[in-house]
Amino acid sequence: SISRVIAKEEVRFEKDPESMTKKELEKLIGDIQKKMQKAAADLNFEAAAELRDKMLELKKQLNDME
Incomplete structure (x- = not known):
């Protein structure tokens, strides 16, 4: 549960991703991706999985822009 809190904190953005270029x-x-790899290296797999999921969402959004 602590790692979920950390992952959610790390995934907060300064700007809404939908309004990004x-x-x-x-x-x-x-x-x-760097944060996800660091979390995995630190054996914090829950946080790494949360970051991976967020990264996949953003990649999908990026593909939809093209």
């Missing part, structure tokens, strides 16, 4: 979304996806 393609370039901003790509940067955000890269940032989330």
Whole structure:
């Protein structure tokens, strides 16, 4: 449960992803991917899974823009 709180905190955005440009979304996806890999390396698999899910959502949104 603690790792879920951490993951949710890490996935908060300064700007709403739906109002981001393609370039901003790509940067955000890269940032989330780094956080996901760090969480996995730290054996925090719940947080890594939450970040992965958010990253997949953003990638889908990015594909819909094209």
